[in-house]
Amino acid sequence: MSNLKPLGFDEFYAAANKQIEVLEKSLGGIGECQRLGFIFTDGQGVMSLSTAGLGYLLSVEARGITSLAEAFAAGYKCAHDEKADS
DSSP states (O other), X not given: OOOOOOOOHXXXXXXXXXXXXXXXXXXXXXHHHHHXXXXXXXXXXXXXXOHHHHHHIXXXXXXXXXXHHHHHHHHHHHHHHHHHXX
C-alpha cells in the first residue's frame, strides 16, 4: 500500500503557484503566458496552468532549452518520433 497522501488545497495551490511563477519569469510576465495560452483564469479569478503550459515546463524549461531553434528541434523530433511509433 502506498504511503502517499492527497495534497490539501494549500499544498496544491503552492505547487501550482510555483509553476506559474517559473513560467512568468521565463516568458516575461503573466500577460505573455496568457497570450500563449499557458495560463488561464477561471470565472472566479483563479489562475491555472494549461496543458500547453505544463508541456512547456516539461519539454522546454526542464530540458534547459534556451533558444527558439532548440525548441523547434525538440518539437520536430518529438513529432517525428510519434509518427514513427504509429
